[in-house]
Amino acid sequence: MSFKKKWVFLLVLVLSLGLLLAACSGGDNEESSEGGDSSEGNSEESGEGTLAADQTFDINIKTEPPSLHPGTASDSTSGIVLDQIFEGLMRINQDGMPEEAMAESVEISDDKKTYTFKIREDANWSNGDPVTAQDFEYAWKWVLNPDNADTDYAYQLYPIKGAQEAKEEGASLDDVGITVEDDKTLVVELEQPTPYFLDLTAFYTYYPVNHNVVDGNDEWAQDASDNYVTNGPFTLESWAHKDQIVLNKFSDYWDSETVKLETVNMYMVDDANTSLEMYNSGELDWVGDPSSPLPLASIPALKQEGNLNISDLAGVYYYAFNTEESPFDNVNIRKAFASAINRQGIVESITQRQEQPAMALVPPSIWEENKEGYFKDNDPEKAKEYLQAGLDELGLDKLPKISLSYNTDEGHAAIAQAVQDMWRENLGVEVELNNEEWNVYLDSMGSGNFQVGRMGWLADFNDAINFLEIFQSVGGNNYTNWENEEYASLLEESRTLTGDERKEVLREAEQIFMDDMPIAPVYFYTNTWLNKDYVKNIEISGLGSVQLKWGYLVEE
Amino acid sequence: MAKYLLKRLAYIIVSLFFIITITFFLMQAAPGGPFASEKKLTPALEEQMNEAYGLNDPLYEQYFNYLVNAFTFDFGPSFKYVGQDVIEIITRSFPYSLILGIESILIALSIGVLLGVIAAVKHNKFGDYTAMVIAVLGISVPSFIMATVLQYIFAIKLGALPVARFESFAHTILPAIALATTPLAFIARLMRSSMLDVLNSDYIKTAKSKGLGQRVVTYKHGLRNAILPVVSYLGPLVVSILTGSFIIESIFGIPGLGSEFVVSVTNRDYTVIMGTTVFFSVLLLVSILLVDLLYGLVDPRIKVAGKGGK
Numbered sequence: 001m002s003f004k005k006k007w008v009f010l011l012v013l014v015l016s017l018g019l020l021l022a023a024c025s026g027g028d029n030e031e032s033s034e035g036g037d038s039s040e041g042n043s044e045e046s047g048e049g050t051l052a053a054d055q056t057f058d059i060n061i062k063t064e065p066p067s068l069h070p071g072t073a074s075d076s077t078s079g080i081v082l083d084q085i086f087e088g089l090m091r092i093n094q095d096g097m098p099e100e101a102m103a104e105s106v107e108i109s110d111d112k113k114t115y116t117f118k119i120r121e122d123a124n125w126s127n128g129d130p131v132t133a134q135d136f137e138y139a140w141k142w143v144l145n146p147d148n149a150d151t152d153y154a155y156q157l158y159p160i161k162g163a164q165e166a167k168e169e170g171a172s173l174d175d176v177g178i179t180v181e182d183d184k185t186l187v188v189e190l191e192q193p194t195p196y197f198l199d200l201t202a203f204y205t206y207y208p209v210n211h212n213v214v215d216g217n218d219e220w221a222q223d224a225s226d227n228y229v230t231n232g233p234f235t236l237e238s239w240a241h242k243d244q245i246v247l248n249k250f251s252d253y254w255d256s257e258t259v260k261l262e263t264v265n266m267y268m269v270d271d272a273n274t275s276l277e278m279y280n281s282g283e284l285d286w287v288g289d290p291s292s293p294l295p296l297a298s299i300p301a302l303k304q305e306g307n308l309n310i311s312d313l314a315g316v317y318y319y320a321f322n323t324e325e326s327p328f329d330n331v332n333i334r335k336a337f338a339s340a341i342n343r344q345g346i347v348e349s350i351t352q353r354q355e356q357p358a359m360a361l362v363p364p365s366i367w368e369e370n371k372e373g374y375f376k377d378n379d380p381e382k383a384k385e386y387l388q389a390g391l392d393e394l395g396l397d398k399l400p401k402i403s404l405s406y407n408t409d410e411g412h413a414a415i416a417q418a419v420q421d422m423w424r425e426n427l428g429v430e431v432e433l434n435n436e437e438w439n440v441y442l443d444s445m446g447s448g449n450f451q452v453g454r455m456g457w458l459a460d461f462n463d464a465i466n467f468l469e470i471f472q473s474v475g476g477n478n479y480t481n482w483e484n485e486e487y488a489s490l491l492e493e494s495r496t497l498t499g500d501e502r503k504e505v506l507r508e509a510e511q512i513f514m515d516d517m518p519i520a521p522v523y524f525y526t527n528t529w530l531n532k533d534y535v536k537n538i539e540i541s542g543l544g545s546v547q548l549k550w551g552y553l554v555e556e
Numbered sequence: 557m558a559k560y561l562l563k564r565l566a567y568i569i570v571s572l573f574f575i576i577t578i579t580f581f582l583m584q585a586a587p588g589g590p591f592a593s594e595k596k597l598t599p600a601l602e603e604q605m606n607e608a609y610g611l612n613d614p615l616y617e618q619y620f621n622y623l624v625n626a627f628t629f630d631f632g633p634s635f636k637y638v639g640q641d642v643i644e645i646i647t648r649s650f651p652y653s654l655i656l657g658i659e660s661i662l663i664a665l666s667i668g669v670l671l672g673v674i675a676a677v678k679h680n681k682f683g684d685y686t687a688m689v690i691a692v693l694g695i696s697v698p699s700f701i702m703a704t705v706l707q708y709i710f711a712i713k714l715g716a717l718p719v720a721r722f723e724s725f726a727h728t729i730l731p732a733i734a735l736a737t738t739p740l741a742f743i744a745r746l747m748r749s750s751m752l753d754v755l756n757s758d759y760i761k762t763a764k765s766k767g768l769g770q771r772v773v774t775y776k777h778g779l780r781n782a783i784l785p786v787v788s789y790l791g792p793l794v795v796s797i798l799t800g801s802f803i804i805e806s807i808f809g810i811p812g813l814g815s816e817f818v819v820s821v822t823n824r825d826y827t828v829i830m831g832t833t834v835f836f837s838v839l840l841l842v843s844i845l846l847v848d849l850l851y852g853l854v855d856p857r858i859k860v861a862g863k864g865g866k
Contacts, residue, residue: 066636067637149604149608150605152605222639241811243721268809269720269809270815271807274809275809281719438822439588442588442593443588443592444587455594
């Protein structure tokens with residue numbers, strides 16, 4: 001009997017060990033290690049080699065796009081699909097600059113407030129209609145019509161004269177500065193000179209819709225149907241919800257010679273590990289940012305193999321201080337906490353995606369000089385000085401226990417634990433970690449129920465104002481309760497300026513901001529992804545968008 | 557019988573009412589709303605959205621609308637997926653979960669019962685131990701680990717089956733097995749113990765002493781009685797497999813209802829939460845009723861109408 005029992009025990013042991021081993025050996029992938037050691041953007045180089053016969057590109061977009069209506073879309077997944085099938089007046093080119101797309105030319109008035117767009121004669125909709133100025137007017141005014149809900153991104157159109165008044169204050173849509181001069185001429189008047197307006201016209205909220213088809217048909221964007229009419233380099237062939245989107249090349253696109261890809265399969269696989277395995281087994285040509293993140297745990301190994309592509313992303317990861325809560329109502333205390341963070345350590349050993357340590361608000365991809373930043377990273381001595389000064393001002397001997405909040409996520413947790421340790425070591429302060437589910441977290445942040453909280457910001461368009469205006473007034477995305485009159489008036493002033501003058505004023509504002517330190521910036525984001533060697537010229541922008549227009553596959 | 561059915565239906569409606577009410581108030585109590593996002597809307601825009609989705613109405617009115625909607629199965633559009641009807645979402649995702657569920661229930665039932673019977677017949681012999689080792693492993697290895705291991709061995713190492721997604725029969729094999737392991741193991745253990753009980757009971761001895769063969773005794777007289785606990789486990793099993801497939805669906809990238817159910821809560825997608833909850837509740841209540849009816853068929857000693865109408 002006892003012999004039998006031992007035997008059973010052994011059997012269980014062997015079997016479970018076997019399972020364990022099978023699970024563990026998943027770490028060292030034998031495949032895909034031939035990639036060489038160039039870790040930076042090999043898809044940027046325009047590739048050599050002959051075009052592959054089969055131009056089918058497979059990518060994972062992670063989830064169902066919440067909306068494929070350009071007017072109601074407000075998230076990156078929808079954006080990734082829309083950017084391929086629609087086209088605005090401008091398109092961001094391979095150098096990251098706006099270039100003429102639906103518009104063949106644009107004239108800007110001397111006061112930089114009136115833009116006159118000429119639309120291409122050969123710009124067509126996928127049902128054969130020509131693209132007209134009316135299509136743009138219709139699309140934009142549809143978004144600005146207060147009767148149309150779900151237009152979360154209406155504020156993207158607010159630089160246009162009268163837009164905000166029409167959407168929010170009941171002013172007439174006829175007073176909005178959008179005028180159709182003739183079928184092919186669109187005149188747009190702006191509230192103020194907006195140096196990034198051309199960038200905006202490449203954004204999906206600014207995409208046209210075919211008003212002949214769409215008018216009176218609210219359901220047109222629900223499915224791939226005859227009513228789903230597009231004007232971009234690709235057309236929407238099919239849309240199996242939550243499963244797969246198929247795009248085909250649009251043969252009547254004005255620049256269709258440039259477009260090489262014939263078919264694009266966009267799968268919706270949520271799990272990051274599965275997505276990576278699909279890539280390894282050849283079911284995907286691309287995995288990772290911006291459409292679906294790589295699993296955190298896989299990054300070190302992928303980096304070692306040298307296959308990881310990394311590019312800058314215009315975004316900042318930061319800790320917001322609640323400037324109304326003691327002790328963070330004291331500027332020296334805030335500076336002490338900011339200086340006591342070892343950012344280099346965080347990006348090197350935790351996030352590991354070659355992020356830039358952030359000692360400023362605006363990412364270096366917008367302002368090159370911010371690579372340096374406004375203060376020194378990992379400066380415990382300075383931090384102790386600030387701490388002492390702050391404690392003296394507050395009349396305290398020792399800091400009370402503080403709490404650091406973040407939304408539940410393994411990456412945020414790892415960073416928060418590291419920062420907790422740095423603060424304890426450098427400032428001798430007890431730090432309590434507090435994590436909450438995303439919606440709950442936003443609620444607590446919004447109601448000021450935090451001391452230090454994690455936040456992030458990704459730019460919508462490539463301009464510093466995007467970051468600076470968050471903190472112009474309390475509320476909205478500014479959770480810090482920090483306000484500064486001078487700062488706000490500098491931002492207002494910048495809106496009437498252009499060129500270097502404008503930049504100077506904005507830099508001045510950033511200086512004020514960093515002197516007051518209502519947030520402790522941690523790092524500037526990057527895109528990290530893998531792509532097969534035969535994939536060329538797919539454009540990843542600093543704003544986290546993907547452009548397949550110029551992409552192609554070569555023979556392996 | 558009709559009276560019994562009517563009574564059960566009334567119970568179902570009352571339970572549904574409680575489920576809906578509790579869900580509604582929990583949903584309202586949860587912090588955060590469907591329009592919360594990293595990039596905040598301007599206050600005026602948020603107001604317009606709340607107005608359009610009826611979130612500005614007084615609570616009792618929302619509750620009343622919600623009750624009416626739930627009982628008419630008209631849940632309205634999703635908050636998150638602009639313009640997509642909840643009914644549409646359910647009808648397009650449920651078939652995936654259903655196929656996956658049926659496959660794994662079949663696997664769990666057939667193999668589970670088989671293992672249980674083998675273990676009982678070969679009590680304390682090699683067959684018993686093998687079956688029980690499999691059962692213990694099946695219960696202790698969580699389904700998501702099982703899923704990854706299967707994926708690794710069969711899809712990545714052997715390349716025999718696809719890694720993920722749900723397009724052909726080959727795609728369904730791995731997720732169905734992964735989902736089936738835990739219930740399979742449970743059924744095997746359940747089956748073994750009840751089979752042992754039955755095999756030691758008097759009427760089996762009688763059957764044997766009448767000179768019936770071992771095979772007939774086991775399968776004709778033993779199995780039918782021993783399977784009762786498994787039948788009663790079927791009701792909860794069906795529902796737990798259909799709702800609990802979230803993790804498997806997400807690992808294998810299957811666009812099923814299980815993931816919709818879970819994700820809607822994190823999105824605070826009120827209409828989808830309501831739709832999926834009501835849908836799954838009806839499913840649970842009906843399957844329990846069916847199991848009770850099935851009971852009567854398998855075991856003539858139990859009269860379903862017995863308690864109600866004397």
